[in-house]
Amino acid sequence: MFDDLRSLHGRTVLVAGGRVSGLATVGPLLDLGAEVLVTDSDAGAVEKARALGVGGILQDDLLADDVAFDAIALVVTSPGLRPDAPVLAAATRRGVPIWGDVELSWRVDRAGLYGPPTQWLVVTGTNGKTTTTSMLASILDSAGLAGAACGNIGVPILDALRSTPHPTVLAVELSSFQLFWAPSVRPAAGVVLNIAEDHLDWHGGMDGYTQSKARALTGGVGVVGLDDARAAALAPAAGADRVVGFRLGEPATGELGIMQGYLVDHAFGEAERLVRADEVLPSGPAGCMDALAAAALARSIGVSAEAVADGLRTYQVGPHRAAVVRVVDGVTFVDDSKATNPHAARSSLLAYERVVWIAGGLLKGASVDELVAEIAPRLVAAVVIGRDGTQIAQALARHAPDVPVVTYAPGDDTGVTHVAEDAEVVMRAAVRDAARHAEPGDAVLLAPAAASLDMFVDYGHRGRSFATAVQSLTEAEIGHTDEQS
Numbered sequence: 001m002f003d004d005l006r007s008l009h010g011r012t013v014l015v016a017g018g019r020v021s022g023l024a025t026v027g028p029l030l031d032l033g034a035e036v037l038v039t040d041s042d043a044g045a046v047e048k049a050r051a052l053g054v055g056g057i058l059q060d061d062l063l064a065d066d067v068a069f070d071a072i073a074l075v076v077t078s079p080g081l082r083p084d085a086p087v088l089a090a091a092t093r094r095g096v097p098i099w100g101d102v103e104l105s106w107r108v109d110r111a112g113l114y115g116p117p118t119q120w121l122v123v124t125g126t127n128g129k130t131t132t133t134s135m136l137a138s139i140l141d142s143a144g145l146a147g148a149a150c151g152n153i154g155v156p157i158l159d160a161l162r163s164t165p166h167p168t169v170l171a172v173e174l175s176s177f178q179l180f181w182a183p184s185v186r187p188a189a190g191v192v193l194n195i196a197e198d199h200l201d202w203h204g205g206m207d208g209y210t211q212s213k214a215r216a217l218t219g220g221v222g223v224v225g226l227d228d229a230r231a232a233a234l235a236p237a238a239g240a241d242r243v244v245g246f247r248l249g250e251p252a253t254g255e256l257g258i259m260q261g262y263l264v265d266h267a268f269g270e271a272e273r274l275v276r277a278d279e280v281l282p283s284g285p286a287g288c289m290d291a292l293a294a295a296a297l298a299r300s301i302g303v304s305a306e307a308v309a310d311g312l313r314t315y316q317v318g319p320h321r322a323a324v325v326r327v328v329d330g331v332t333f334v335d336d337s338k339a340t341n342p343h344a345a346r347s348s349l350l351a352y353e354r355v356v357w358i359a360g361g362l363l364k365g366a367s368v369d370e371l372v373a374e375i376a377p378r379l380v381a382a383v384v385i386g387r388d389g390t391q392i393a394q395a396l397a398r399h400a401p402d403v404p405v406v407t408y409a410p411g412d413d414t415g416v417t418h419v420a421e422d423a424e425v426v427m428r429a430a431v432r433d434a435a436r437h438a439e440p441g442d443a444v445l446l447a448p449a450a451a452s453l454d455m456f457v458d459y460g461h462r463g464r465s466f467a468t469a470v471q472s473l474t475e476a477e478i479g480h481t482d483e484q485s
Contacts, residue, residue: 006032
């Protein structure tokens with residue numbers, strides 16, 4: 001239905017979710033001649049929609065009005081809504097088609113509403129999406145291409161398509177939610193970086209989560225992270241015309257990897273050197289993996305090795321992604337607040353030989369036992385915070401019983417427990433306690449392995465709180481033992 005977007009003219013389209021991605025659909029829908037109605041559970045979001053000159057209705061009022069709902073021809077949903085969300089379940093019962101905002105974006109682009117169709121380079125995975133997408137955007141810029149980074153990275157795809165000049169290629173970060181609601185997308189190239197437990201409650205388990213990620217591998221070129229077992233396992237069944245891989249080791253034919261200290265392309269070139277591994281930021285295995293993935297996508301559309309190298313050299317690490325905040329008396333303080341699950345935290349923790357770890361928040365059902373057991377030999381001490389910090393403290397007690405643990409988590413009887421309500425107060429105390437355990441050569445690392453919303457507005461707020469606390473430390477507070485805490 002609505003394969004020809006012109007058939008939306010005069011029809012009522014319900015936009016489910018009045019936040020950034022939802023409101024970004026309003027302009028294009030109006031340009032198509034649709035009658036737009038926005039619904040949200042928040043009155044403020046509904047008012048923002050009305051300020052754009054379209055209809056707005058609270059979700060409860062919409063669900064109570066069968067006549068109003070029966071007039072809807074199409075629902076465009078924000079990605080965070082699950083299929084069983086009340087509005088979407090009501091649409092399904094009535095046989096109303098449901099598109100995600102990314103699905104609408106793809107169809108608008110293919111229809112040439114704002115210019116010639118663009119090449120989509122899609123990035124997904126449990127971790128590393130934003131870094132890879134940003135690296136890719138830097139490479140495209142170095143290649144002189146009219147590109148844009150968009151999607152889950154913060155800029156709605158439709159906003160990028162409507163920008164001037166019109167882009168020729170998009171670096172599109174997509175979450176599993178966005179891919180779930182975008183079955184038609186067939187990118188020029190797409191990568192699945194890695195797959196670890198995350199959002200299992202939303203997808204109903206690991207299979208559903210993995211299937212959503214695999215939708216990135218349905219276009220011209222599919223790229224998979226070969227060092228990640230789950231991502232690599234997608235290659236045989238991928239729907240892409242061609243599948244290539246990347247690894248940290250020496251690449252075989254059809255792969256990108258590392259040889260003699262260089263990132264090398266042996267998929268789109270003959271073992272062609274791209275850039276020295278020690279030039280890649282963020283440094284360490286995770287940064288090199290993201291760089292290889294970005295390089296693969298760029299090379300798949302003909303970007304030169306020189307442009308790839310220049311783009312990677314000029315790339316600037318974004319905030320809260322393994323960013324060094326301060327070095328004091330030989331102690332390095334690192335903000336990786338973006339490490340919102342155990343898999344992401346692992347990459348940061350393995351980059352340092354001796355770590356004082358600040359962890360905790362919302363685990364979203366993920367287990368930390370495997371992570372703690374692996375990184376235990378590197379731990380000097382740990383400070384845990386947040387609602388699920390207790391689970392991390394208990395895992396530390398099981399797998400790293402000799403590691404000192406200080407907790408700022410409710411209901412915990414492991415280690416030394418403190419109680420504080422204010423997030424800024426907790427972070428300041430956690431940083432102070434972590435600093436007291438650190439010695440020259442150690443890293444104090446915020447890699448929470450958990451989401452931030454139990455205490456903070458988002459992971460950025462958490463990272464800024466950490467940075468503020470670190471900057472306020474005096475040298476006298478760094479390098480003491482836990483006996484002085």
